[in-house]
Amino acid sequence: MKRDARATRQRILGAATAEFSQYGLAGARVDRVAAASGSNKAMIYAYFGSKEGLFEAVGEALVTWHLNEVPLDASDLPGYAARVFDRYQQHPELMRLVGWDRLERGGVGGQAPGMIETAQGKIEAIRRAQEAGLIDGHFPAPILFELMLALIELRVYTADSQDERALTERRNAVRDAVARLVEVRSPARPAGTSTRWEE
Numbered sequence: 051m052k053r054d055a056r057a058t059r060q061r062i063l064g065a066a067t068a069e070f071s072q073y074g075l076a077g078a079r080v081d082r083v084a085a086a087s088g089s090n091k092a093m094i095y096a097y098f099g100s101k102e103g104l105f106e107a108v109g110e111a112l113v114t115w116h117l118n119e120v121p122l123d124a125s126d127l128p129g130y131a132a133r134v135f136d137r138y139q140q141h142p143e144l145m146r147l148v149g150w151d152r153l154e155r156g157g158v159g160g161q162a163p164g165m166i167e168t169a170q171g172k173i174e175a176i177r178r179a180q181e182a183g184l185i186d187g188h189f190p191a192p193i194l195f196e197l198m199l200a201l202i203e204l205r206v207y208t209a210d211s212q213d214e215r216a217l218t219e220r221r222n223a224v225r226d227a228v229a230r231l232v233e234v235r236s237p238a239r240p241a242g243t244s245t246r247w248e249e
Contacts, residue, residue, distance in 0.1 A: 059097055061087040066108045071143035074150040075105050109147050109159040116144055117168040124179035127198065128229040134202050135221050145203060169195070185232040194231065201227050 065086035069078045080101055084091050098104040120137055122130050138145055151159035159165075177191035189197065201224050 058087075058089060058093070062089055062094055062097065062104070063108055063111055066104050067112060067143055067147070070105055070108055070150065071146040075102065075154045078105070080104070105151075106159060109151055110165055112144060112147060113159075113165050114168050116141070117165070117172070122172045122175055124175040125184045127176070127185060127232050128225040131198050131202055131228040132221055132225045134199075135224050138202065139217060148203075189231070197231060198228050 062083065065083045066078075068086070069083050073079075078101065080091050080094055083104070084094055087094075094104060098107055116137060120130070120133050148159075151157055173191045173195050176185070176194055179185045180187040180191060204224075
């Protein structure tokens with residue numbers, strides 16, 4: 051039977067995602083990826099060139115999928131932040147791979163063309179919302195996008211309890227913090243006051 055190249059590639063990427071998220075680039079083994087995907091090392095190298103090439107393909111596919119699957123509504127950035135938070139809880143391999151990339155490669159994976167293009171689209175949406183007066187324009191759109199992601203990612207790098215109450219509290223805190231970042235302040239409101247982000 052003729053090989054289904056696309057299906058084979060997807061099986062390899064799936065197995066490699068599990069391998070790299072657990073062991074990182076240095077600790078991962080291509081032979082384990084081959085065994086888990088029902089392929090062989092020669093096939094993996096033919097598709098991806100090297101172990102690092104496979105790591106890059108996994109990172110770009112996973113993060114681009116994540117960015118595309120969580121739509122950004124620039125008029126509701128707190129809601130977007132909450133949805134991204136939920137996605138990180140559902141798919142912990144996302145931030146594990148990002149963490150390994152930062153630790154072992156200096157974060158170069160974030161410069162992949164597909165990820166830059168996807169993120170740029172979200173930044174442009176934020177910029178347009180700022181120009182329309184829908185959200186505060188104090189921070190330039192690229193910086194605001196980075197600040198939001200930093201707030202969301204903070205949960206991943208702290209040792210909080212995994213119980214539902216703790217997760218709900220952190221999710222609400224992330225949403226509230228982003229709401230304060232983007233709140234459009236009314237000229238009539240007294241200085242030093244702000245609205246509370248309602249549930």
